[in-house]
Amino acid sequence: MAAKQKSRPTYAEIAKLAGVSEATVSRVLNGDTKVDTDRIAAVNLAVEKLGYKKHRAAAALASGRTGLIAVVIDDDLSVFQDPFWGAITNGISRVLMEHEMQTLLLVAPLEKLDSPVAQYLQRGEVDGAIFLQLHKDSLIKLLAKQNLPLVVNGTPHTSNPFSYVDSDNAGGAFAAVRHLVEKGRKTIAMITGDLDNTAAEQRLDGYLAACQELGLPKVKGLVAEGDWSREAGIQHAQNLMQKHPDLDAIFCSNDVMALGAIAAILEAGKSVPEDIAVIGFDDSYLAQNSHPGLTSVRQDIVGLGMEAANMILALVHGDEVHSEILPCELVIRETA
Amino acid sequence: MAAKQKSRPTYAEIAKLAGVSEATVSRVLNGDTKVDTDRIAAVNLAVEKLGYKKHRAAAALASGRTGLIAVVIDDDLSVFQDPFWGAITNGISRVLMEHEMQTLLLVAPLEKLDSPVAQYLQRGEVDGAIFLQLHKDSLIKLLAKQNLPLVVNGTPHTSNPFSYVDSDNAGGAFAAVRHLVEKGRKTIAMITGDLDNTAAEQRLDGYLAACQELGLPKVKGLVAEGDWSREAGIQHAQNLMQKHPDLDAIFCSNDVMALGAIAAILEAGKSVPEDIAVIGFDDSYLAQNSHPGLTSVRQDIVGLGMEAANMILALVHGDEVHSEILPCELVIRETA
C-alpha cells in the first residue's frame, strides 16, 4: 500500500469535540431539520475546527448514492473536433460542482446494449446520466426502465417521456430566414443536416414555416439534404446555383456546411453576400473566425448544459421535471 | 419475476456458490496469485453465473482507492470553444476505461490553492489527476507533496520532477519554417502566443532555431508576441507588413492568429500564398474548414491523452514514468 494519507477526521472525532452522538453529526451534516439549534452550531464548529470533509466512498456505501453523474458521449469521430461537447460539458460540470456532485465522463461507442458503458450505467455506480448526442433510443429506454434518472441533450426520436434539453432549432431557423427576407432576399435555399437527426429536422421545419408565413413563393428544389460536412455544403451550393440562377441566399443547418457553401460560391465567381447571402447555424468557433464573418444562429450551449444538470439534480432528488427548450439568437456578421 | 429491488450479488453469494471463503473470492477478484487453480476457476464460474460486478464504493472504502482519475481543466474562456480538450479527454478516457478506471471531470478556476477543486484533490477522492492547460505550478507542487499521482499536459514552467506529456512544439515550428524556406520564402515573420506559456516559448525556439540553421538572414522585428487571439493575428500582421515590405511569410503559433493574419493580408490587398504565405499551428477544425485551406502543424492530441492516461496508471501502480514528447506533423494545404 502506498502509505500516505494522514488520516482524516471522522464522525467520531466531531462527535466527541461537539459533545453529541455520531448520529447527530450525521443529521446536521445532511441537513436534518429536527436537531437542536445549539447542537447544530456545536457540530458545525467542530467540523470547521477539524477541517472535516465527508468521505464520499463511505457515504456512498451506506446510502447507495454515489454523488456522481455520468455524462455519456457516443464515441464517434465528431467528438474529436466539435467544440460543442466542451461547452455543454462545461455547463453541466459547473452546476453539478455547486451541488457537491461530480461529473463522470463516459466516452465510448453505445451501439450495443451490453457495451461497457451500458453495463456500467446499470450497475448503480452513478446517480444519474446525461446523454449527449444520442443516436439510438434503445439504451435509454432500457436504463429508464431501471429507474436511472436520465436527461437527454437534443429532442429524442421517440415520444417516450424522456426529459430533455434542446435549443429552439425551429425558432432559430425561422429567425435566420426572416432576416434574409428583411434584407430583400427572394430565393432562399436551405442545405439541411442529416434528416435522421431531430435537430436537422427541426431546423428544416423552421425554414419551411418561415417561407410560408413570410409569403415566399414556393419554388421546388430549394431544399437539399446534406450531412453536416463541408463537402456537402460545397456540392449542394454548386447544384443550387446551377438549378436556380436567381438564387440569392442559402441557409445552412450548421457552420461547416455554410463555410463550404461560401467557398463554392466564391469559386463560382460570385460574391458573398452581394450575390448570395449565407447563414449558418451554431455560431461556432468557425463562424467567429471566418472571413468574411459568417452570420449564424447561436445556441446557448453552456446554458443547455446547465439546464441538463439542473434537471438531473431534480430527478435524483425525486422531483418532477419538464423538458427545456432554450432560445437561439441570430448573430449577424457579414455574410447576410 | 416481480422482485423490484434485485439487489446485486455480493461476495457472500459467490463464496457460497463456489464453496470457498469470502477472502478467497476477494483474492481471486484482485488477482492474487497464491490461490489454488481449481478455486480460481470455481470463483470465476460463480462470478459469471451470478453476473457479479464489484461495488466500487465498498471497494473504495475498504481499500482507499477510488478507481477515479481526475481530469482537471482550469476554467477559462478557452474551454468553451477550444476543441483541444475534447480530443485529449477522449484519449484519456479511452485508455482509462480499458483499465476499469473512470474519468472524473473537474472544470473550475484553479487560481487559489484553497479552491474547491484543490480541496477535492487533496481529499483523496481520486487516485490521481491529469492537469490540462495548467497556468500556474503552485497547485501541483502542493499536490505532489501529498503524494497524489500527477501528470501534466504541456511542459511545466518549473524544472520540478513532474511527469508530463507534450507535443514537440519546437520540432513542429522548425518543420513549418523549413517548409517555407523550401518554398523559397526569404523573410519569414512569426506571431507567437503568450510567451508566458511554455508551448508558445517552445514554438518560438523552433522558429529561431530554424532561422539560424537554415541560414536565413537575421532581421530585427520579425517576431511579434501575440496572445493567441484573432485580433492579435490581425494587428501584428498589419504591423509586420508595414515594417517589412519584403515580408513573404508568417508563421503563427496557432490557427486562430493565422486566420486573423490572412484576413489582414487580404484586407491589405495582398494575396495568400502568392504574396505572403501563412502557416498556423494545431491543425484545428478552423484550419480544416478555412478557405483558402490553412497549412498548419498538427499535434496528435488524442495521442497526448492516451499517453497521459498510461502514465497516470503507471504512477498509481507505483511505477516510475518518464515524460513523453509526441512528434508533430506539418499538414500542407493552400496557404503555404
Add this chain to the structure above:
DNA sequence: TTGTACGCGTTATCAT
C-alpha cells in the same frame, strides 16, 4: 494456501 474476523466512515433504524 485458506479462512476468520475485523475495520473502513457513513447512513438509517429503532428505541428512548
Add this chain to the structure above:
DNA sequence: ATGATAACGCGTACAA
C-alpha cells in the same frame, strides 16, 4: 430530538 447500533460490501492482518 437524540443516542446506540446494525448494516453497507469489500480488503486484509492474522491465524491456522
